[in-house]
Amino acid sequence: MSKEKKAKITIISTVIFLIFTFLANVEANDDISMEYLVAEYVVAYYDVKYSPRYLPIDLFTDDLENAQGHIESGGNPNAVSEKGAVGFMQHIEKSIKDICGYRLSQSDIDALTPEKRRYHIKEKGKGRPGYDRIGYIYKLAKKGVLRFHGPDRIDEKQLAYIMEQLKDKYTSLSFRGLYLMQLFDSWDGYGIGREAYEKGDIAEAQFLLMAVYNGGKRRIVGKPTYKWPRESLSYTRKVMNHMQFLLVANP
Numbered sequence: 001m002s003k004e005k006k007a008k009i010t011i012i013s014t015v016i017f018l019i020f021t022f023l024a025n026v027e028a029n030d031d032i033s034m035e036y037l038v039a040e041y042v043v044a045y046y047d048v049k050y051s052p053r054y055l056p057i058d059l060f061t062d063d064l065e066n067a068q069g070h071i072e073s074g075g076n077p078n079a080v081s082e083k084g085a086v087g088f089m090q091h092i093e094k095s096i097k098d099i100c101g102y103r104l105s106q107s108d109i110d111a112l113t114p115e116k117r118r119y120h121i122k123e124k125g126k127g128r129p130g131y132d133r134i135g136y137i138y139k140l141a142k143k144g145v146l147r148f149h150g151p152d153r154i155d156e157k158q159l160a161y162i163m164e165q166l167k168d169k170y171t172s173l174s175f176r177g178l179y180l181m182q183l184f185d186s187w188d189g190y191g192i193g194r195e196a197y198e199k200g201d202i203a204e205a206q207f208l209l210m211a212v213y214n215g216g217k218r219r220i221v222g223k224p225t226y227k228w229p230r231e232s233l234s235y236t237r238k239v240m241n242h243m244q245f246l247l248v249a250n251p
Contacts, residue, residue, distance in 0.1 A: 037158060038165045040150040041099070044137050045174040047146035054145075054181045059193075059202055065173065067243035068210065071235060077169040087166035089176040096162055099178050101135030101153035108156070136182045136189065183212055190217060203240070210236040
């Protein structure tokens with residue numbers, strides 16, 4: 001292992017240790033400060049990184065991560081696409097809402113159709129979520145799967161803050177891992193690639209996960225590749241090809 005890689009691992013380990021030390025004394029709190037909101041999700045990621053059930057190491061390899069980062073942003077942590085995708089792994093608001101949950105703002109409610117708006121207001125009046133979404137990570141924390149002291153849903157201001165913090169490479173990688181974890185998780189998530197992986201076809205599982213990461217579940221799942229969006233098929237092939245290049249270049 002090179003000195004540079006050892007130094008990087010040491011720095012990351014130190015940061016994680018400091019985060020864990022702080023969070024060990026923090027109680028679950030919907031009003032957690034912005035400063036530590038992102039740290040909660042980073043800790044959650046490292047709690048399950050490479051777990052056989054959620055992020056198996058033979059599926060979510062370093063080569064896949066490096067190849068995806070190269071195709072997503074060219075390795076630029078400050079990248080922002082024309083469509084608003086942010087950071088090294090080009091996250092969009094929808095994927096962050098999946099991970100973190102989301103509490104609709106008044107402007108969100110106003111933008112609903114009249115029928116949906118009435119339903120949301122009626123459900124909220126009964127103390128129910130309505131169209132608010134509880135976060136995937138919060139649900140896992142309630143089951144004791146990982147450590148997390150953040151809110152069940154983030155609001156508009158917190159969402160904007162997280163999107164800005166995703167310009168940090170390691171934060172972007174952490175949220176990328178959490179999102180892929182949700183896609184792959186067949187118990188509490190979407191089960192993308194799970195069947196292929198359990199049959200031993202890791203390449204097929206990676207192919208599906210990359211396609212959904214780019215194109216979304218609705219446009220990919222259950223459809224033959226010729227019906228996928230061209231962008232998603234091209235993206236997935238580029239990631240897989242670059243991963244093979246890395247495997248050959250660094251055996």
